[in-house]
Amino acid sequence: MPLVLGIETSCDETGVGLVRDGVLLGDALASSMDQHARFGGVVPEIAARAHLEALPAMVRHALDRAGVAFADIDAVAVTAGPGLASAVQVGLAAGKAYALALAVPLYGVHHLAGHAAVDTLEHGPLPGRCIALIVSGGHTSLLLLGDLARDPIVHLGDTLDDAAGEAFDKVARLLGLSYPGGPAIDRVAREGDPHAIAFPRALPGTHTFSFSGLKTAVARWVERHPGPVPVADVAASFQEAVADTLSRKAVAACHEHDASTLLMVGGVAANSRVRALTAQRCAKAGIELRVPTPRLCTDNGAMIAAVGDLVIRAGLPPSPLDLAMHPTATLTHALVHP
Incomplete structure (x- = not known):
């Protein structure tokens, strides 16, 4: 079976993975993140420069951990979108270079x-x-999945404004x-009462998400509260509203x-309360x-290699080497088409 090198550079993580026949052999x-912390969010050009500097070493680390050599790589899978344009471009250019050099x-x-795969x-x-719930810093979507490699992906609902992870960042600030x-917020919320404050749940009875109003409700509550803000209670109540909605x-x-x-993936799927409440209801x-x-x-990077592994086993044709990056690509298929 082919050995797939996966490269992910859509935001502030430089990820590399090596997958063969559904098995993760090595990753790095x-x-x-530390470079962005003082700005309270990701700065695209800082992220792009960091990818440029880190990527060669991450590829080497992943190869070493897998116990394989460059010559063993049979295909390259790389994030072509969505993401920060300059960050995606670094990874896509590197993926093309590796593919061309290795033929x-x-x-x-x-x-x-990739998150689903x-x-x-x-x-x-x-x-x-x-059903897949993809919930991250930049995306919140409910999807109906068939064969991930072959079938069209059906959107049942997406966020109208802030993604759940974006709301976490803004409320934390x-x-x-x-x-x-x-x-x-996950850490602080463990010391708070999740029912202390009745924050709103937007758009009940639909598959559509909206977290901007929840973020604003937290801000207004904090502004009006006399005396010291009970941070743990606010964090726990906000987190409960997000977990309940999702x-x-x-x-x-x-x-x-x-x-x-139900498949739940993305960075917010790592949140302890989101995982626990979803598990309880399922x-x-x-x-x-x-x-x-x-x-x-x-x-x-493992998630991108996993998609490459699936589409290769499904017999899908590769992408052209002149494939452009698509920073706002809508998810309709596993591969980003020219």
């Missing part, structure tokens, strides 16, 4: 398809039909917590579309919940 990850095919992968590395092939906001809509989508499996509804380990929920 570098983050420029192997190139596959331009959709970043979000990475679970196969831990839990095996996806069922023929399932309001509360004086560190960046990135997701892990900071899990409720995902389980409802499974019922509506007769899917017995168990009650008789739905199998599949969630990767936290380290594979965030952006990584």
